[in-house]
Amino acid sequence: MCQAHKSSRHLRRRSSSHSSNPNRQRLLSKSASSCRCLQQAWLTSRVIPRRRGAYLMPGAQRPLNETNIRLALTISRECVLDLLSSLWALHPVRTSLMMILHIIRGFFPAFRGYSQAMIVDELQTLVSSGCFSWSRLLRLLVAEIFRRAAETAIDSFATSNENIVHESARFFVEYQQIAQRLRLDIPTLADPIVRDCLQESDLFVRSFNGMGGFGLLSPFDFIQIFALLSELASHLLVLLSLTGGSANLGVLLLSLLSALFPPLLNRCVAAQSAPDMAYTSDEARTAERQERLRNFAYNDSHRQEVLLFGLGPWILQSWASARKAMLYDQRTSLSNQLTLAQILNQINVSDLLFALQNLPLLIMFQSSSASLGSLALYRSSVQAVVFTFGNLLTTVRMAFQGIFLMGAFCAAMNIHPELEPMDEDVISYPTLPTGMKIEAKHLSYTYPGNKDASLKDVSFSLEAGECLAIVGYNGSGKFRKSTLAKVLLRILDFDQGDLLVNGVDIRRLSPTEYHRHVTTVFQGFSKFNSTVRENVGLGYVQKLQSQAAVSRALGLGGADTFVDTLPNGLKTKLDASGFDSMPSTSYLGCGISSRQQHGLSGGEWQRIAISRAFMRADRPEVDLLLFDEPTSSLDGHAQNKIFDTIDQVSRSPSGNKTKTVVFITHRLSTARRADKIAMMEQGTITEFGTHKELIKKGGSYAALYKASV
Numbered sequence: 001m002c003q004a005h006k007s008s009r010h011l012r013r014r015s016s017s018h019s020s021n022p023n024r025q026r027l028l029s030k031s032a033s034s035c036r037c038l039q040q041a042w043l044t045s046r047v048i049p050r051r052r053g054a055y056l057m058p059g060a061q062r063p064l065n066e067t068n069i070r071l072a073l074t075i076s077r078e079c080v081l082d083l084l085s086s087l088w089a090l091h092p093v094r095t096s097l098m099m100i101l102h103i104i105r106g107f108f109p110a111f112r113g114y115s116q117a118m119i120v121d122e123l124q125t126l127v128s129s130g131c132f133s134w135s136r137l138l139r140l141l142v143a144e145i146f147r148r149a150a151e152t153a154i155d156s157f158a159t160s161n162e163n164i165v166h167e168s169a170r171f172f173v174e175y176q177q178i179a180q181r182l183r184l185d186i187p188t189l190a191d192p193i194v195r196d197c198l199q200e201s202d203l204f205v206r207s208f209n210g211m212g213g214f215g216l217l218s219p220f221d222f223i224q225i226f227a228l229l230s231e232l233a234s235h236l237l238v239l240l241s242l243t244g245g246s247a248n249l250g251v252l253l254l255s256l257l258s259a260l261f262p263p264l265l266n267r268c269v270a271a272q273s274a275p276d277m278a279y280t281s282d283e284a285r286t287a288e289r290q291e292r293l294r295n296f297a298y299n300d301s302h303r304q305e306v307l308l309f310g311l312g313p314w315i316l317q318s319w320a321s322a323r324k325a326m327l328y329d330q331r332t333s334l335s336n337q338l339t340l341a342q343i344l345n346q347i348n349v350s351d352l353l354f355a356l357q358n359l360p361l362l363i364m365f366q367s368s369s370a371s372l373g374s375l376a377l378y379r380s381s382v383q384a385v386v387f388t389f390g391n392l393l394t395t396v397r398m399a400f401q402g403i404f405l406m407g408a409f410c411a412a413m414n415i416h417p418e419l420e421p422m423d424e425d426v427i428s429y430p431t432l433p434t435g436m437k438i439e440a441k442h443l444s445y446t447y448p449g450n451k452d453a454s455l456k457d458v459s460f461s462l463e464a465g466e467c468l469a470i471v472g473y474n475g476s477g478k479f480r481k482s483t484l485a486k487v488l489l490r491i492l493d494f495d496q497g498d499l500l501v502n503g504v505d506i507r508r509l510s511p512t513e514y515h516r517h518v519t520t521v522f523q524g525f526s527k528f529n530s531t532v533r534e535n536v537g538l539g540y541v542q543k544l545q546s547q548a549a550v551s552r553a554l555g556l557g558g559a560d561t562f563v564d565t566l567p568n569g570l571k572t573k574l575d576a577s578g579f580d581s582m583p584s585t586s587y588l589g590c591g592i593s594s595r596q597q598h599g600l601s602g603g604e605w606q607r608i609a610i611s612r613a614f615m616r617a618d619r620p621e622v623d624l625l626l627f628d629e630p631t632s633s634l635d636g637h638a639q640n641k642i643f644d645t646i647d648q649v650s651r652s653p654s655g656n657k658t659k660t661v662v663f664i665t666h667r668l669s670t671a672r673r674a675d676k677i678a679m680m681e682q683g684t685i686t687e688f689g690t691h692k693e694l695i696k697k698g699g700s701y702a703a704l705y706k707a708s709v
Contacts, residue, residue, distance in 0.1 A: 034078055035414045041074040042200075042407040043193065058199035062404055064397070072403045079410035080403075084219055090168045098165050101158040102223050106230030108151055110237070113380050119144060120376060167327050169218070170208035171320075173409070177205045178297045178319060180413055182312035185511060186303055187418040187493050190448050194415060200408035207402060219406065222399050228392045235384045290322035302526045304491050305538070308515045309616075314541040419493055419511045429513050430502040434465040435650070435660035436517065436623035438488065443497035445487060454483040455494065456684040462676060464502070464623075465657030467650070469674035470664045472681060473704065480683045481664045482523050485628045488662065490514050519616045523628040523664075525609040527576035529597065532563055535574060535608050539615030549615065556645050557611030558638060562604055574608075575599045603633040610642060617649045617659075625650060627663040631670070643673055668705045677701065 045062050048054040062068045088095045119140050181198070188194055207218040296302060297315050306312060416422075443458040462468050470481050486492040487499070490511045499506045506514070519539065528535050536553055537544035544550075550570060554560040566572035575597035600608070610630055616622055625646060631639040643663075650659040663674070671677050672691045679687035679694065679701040687694050687701050694701040 035411070038075060038078040038407060038414075039197075039411045041071045041078070042197070042404060042411050045071045045404050045407075046196070055196070058196045059203050059405075061401055064400060068400075072400060075403055075407035075410075079407060080219070083406065083410060087169045087172065087219060090172055091165050094161050094165050098158070098162050099223050099226075101154070101161070102227045103230050105155065105158060106227040107234045108155075109231055109384060110234030112148075112151070113384070115144060115147060117376060166208060166218075170205075171323055171327065173205045173208055174294075174323065175316070175320060176413060177201060177409070178294060179312075179316055180415065181297045182306065182316060183417055183420075184415065185307060185417045185419045186300075186491055188415065189300065189303070197408050197412050197415070200405050201412035204402070204405035204409040207405065218402070222402070225392065225395050225399060228388055228395060232385065232388045232392065235388065286322055286325050290319060290326055293319040293322060304486070304489075304522055305526050307491060307511065308489060308518065308520060309539055309541065309612075310512065310515055311538060311541055314544075417511070419490060419507075421508050421510065425508050426510055427504060427508045429509055429517060430504055431517075432464045432502050432623070434657055437464040437500075437502050438462045438624075438660065438662075439498075439500040439503075440488075441498040441500075443484075443487065443494045443499060445483060445492065445494045447483075453495075454480050454683055455487065456682065458484060458497070458683075458685050460676075460678055460685055460688050462660060462662070464660055465650075466675040467647075467661040467673070468663075468676045468678060469671035470662065470678045470680060471666070471668060471671050471701070471704070472679060474666055481680055482628055483683075484680070485520075485522075485626055485662070485664060488624075489518060489520055489626060517621055518624040518626060519613045519622055520626045521606075521609050521613045521628060521630040523632075525606075525612075527605055527608075528574070529576045530573060531570065532566065532572050532574060532608070533570040536611045536615060539612035540619070543615065553611045553615040556614040556617070556649070557607050558641060558645075559604070559607035559611045562600075562607075566598055573597050576605075601633075603638075606630070606633045614645075614649065617646075623659055625659055625661045627661075629664055629666065632666070636669075639667070639670060643670060647673075668708045679704075 043055075045068055046055040046060070048056060056062070122140060184194075189198075204218075293315055297306075297312075297319070306315070439461045441459050443455055444453055445455040446453040460468075470484065472481055483492065487494050490506060490509070493507075501509065501514070528538075532554075533547075533550050534544065536557075536559075537546075537550050539553065540549070547570065551560065554563055563569060563572075610627075613625070613627070613630075617625055627646070631642050634642065646661060646663075650657060650661050652658045661674075663670075665671055674691075676689065677687075677691055677694055678685045679699070681700060687697065687699050689697070695705065696702075
């Protein structure tokens with residue numbers, strides 16, 4: 001269980017200040033010890049007996065044994081009340097009504113069978129007495145039809161009410177799941193226990209698709225157990241109550257008509273009430289956008305951009321808008337009124353007339369003390385008991401497995417991002433007028449699962465407003481330099497050492513707030529199968545709809561020259577397929593066929609990424625500009641122009657430095673532009689100083705520079 005203890009640091013208590021939603025606050029109101037107890041119970045349920053350190057695959061069925069029953073009780077005690085109260089608070093009246101109607105509807109089958117038996121007994125009495133009356137038979141049938149119509153109306157109302165409750169609950173849990181995904185940082189998501197927890201949490205969210213969706217039960221579906229119990233009890237009560245001449249032509253015709261009428265009715269109803277379940281074009285686009293935004297939140301290849309550019313709130317808000325629109329479309333597409341044909345179809349006349357089809361058998365039972373209705377009721381009740389009991393066992397097994405997935409969901413909601421400081425430790429970002437001062441002291445970092453450190457004892461000091469070039473040999477060194485960039489950007493943590501920003505420990509700064517003060521071009525930047533506007537505008541999503549802001553960023557990045565020649569300018573949809581850094585499916589916008597997309601060269605894509613960084617580079621709150629090989633695919637002239645622009649953006653109109661610049665490059669002619677140069681070898685900085693100082697020193701940098709000249 002050492003792995004469980006290692007991962008438990010992520011499940012510390014989160015402050016309710018992260019959300020003003022009272023339902024979410026209720027979910028996050030657990031103490032640290034309660035969170036650890038919940039996570040420990042969930043993780044223990046996945047342990048494979050007699051195999052140390054081995055766990056069941058996420059979503060695997062837990063064996064029904066004494067240990068898991070105790071764990072299920074622990075999970076239920078820790079999170080069921082909070083979760084159900086949060087869901088109940090969404091629609092208190094409708095939820096209470098749904099639970100009551102669910103139980104009441106469990107008595108309908110037994111009541112229906114008893115009513116049929118009464119009709120059959122009445123018919124038997126009429127026939128055996130020789131006083132057969134068509135008017136009496138008609139009154140009985142009309143009364144039964146009205147009873148069934150009332151039952152159908154109740155069922156219809158209960159189903160409609162249940163759909164509204166389920167849709168709200170599903171929206172709530174999906175929203176919380178996506179919101180939490182967007183909060184988590186890369187180090188947290190690298191933990192295999194956290195990933196398994198999120199995967200089972202996602203299965204729990206999917207269970208809200210409806211009763212038995214994905215072979216699972218949602219918390220609201222748990223009341224199906226009580227409905228089955230009420231149905232089972234009603235059939236048992238019926239069974240307990242049961243255990244304490246010639247046929248004329250009219251009867252025969254009635255029997256034949258009762259057998260022929262249902263198929264004829266179903267044929268007519270089918271022609272009138274065939275539902276059209278196809279999406280309209282607007283609904284299809286809304287559904288696709290909703291799913292793409294959801295995938296955008298889940299896709300790890302974009303995680304660094306999502307975190308650094310603060311895209312989480314925008315993604316969440318956009319997804320919520322698309323999801324609500326989709327739910328509204330689904331509701332309005334359903335008819336609120338039932339036609340007469342639909343009512344007759346739901347009444348199920350073939351079931352109603354089943355008893356009438358047995359009228360010719362009455363002659364055989366005239367001399368018997370038992371009535372035909374009681375015999376039929378007894379037989380149907382016995383069959384119903386067997387069937388209901390089987391359903392009850394299946395439902396209980398599904399509910400048992402659902403408890404562990406619910407535990408995963410509640411545990412996931414309390415995962416604390418590794419880079420996020422605790423509330424008592426966090427401090428506000430200290431602003432300097434001349435940019436960001438960075439002091440690295442003996443930084444070391446090793447990727448999880450690796451033996452060799454990527455960063456080893458890295459130390460340097462950069463004053464606010466200075467420009468630093470990080471250089472080194474090509475090959476494996478490029479990966480190490482990018483690692484240092486991600487540590488400086490607070491995308492990755494460090495294992496040892498200290499990193500001070502403006503004189504304070506970077507670990508005491510909220511990554512979300514810190515990222516507001518930086519902009520970057522990652523070496524492995526994301527490419528989106530979307531429009532030019534969105535590919536660039538995501539650098540500062542608040543100005544995504546501003547054509548002036550996007551156009552200015554394109555101009556600064558030198559991308560305006562080719563964007564103006566694209567078929568639809570800023571609205572041109574780009575094709576990002578074929579790049580390792582971006583999956584071939586889009587997560588933004590509407591559906592785009594490959595024939596409508598426009599491909600770009602590597603250099604053009606790089607200009608798009610640079611423009612994305614320039615969306616926020618000149619904003620007053622941005623203190624650090626970091627570029628990781630930003631011009632590797634550009635020629636020398638374009639490269640110089642980009643760095644001229646970087647220098648221009650980092651200064652005030654009067655020419656004073658207002659921003660700190662860090663860039664990684666393999667071109668030493670570019671490195672000469674920097675105030676300081678850091679030479680990296682084998683994950684550590686071996687030389688640090690100005691270009692002249694390092695040349696005069698005659699070390700590795702001087703040798704590398706002479707070889708490149």
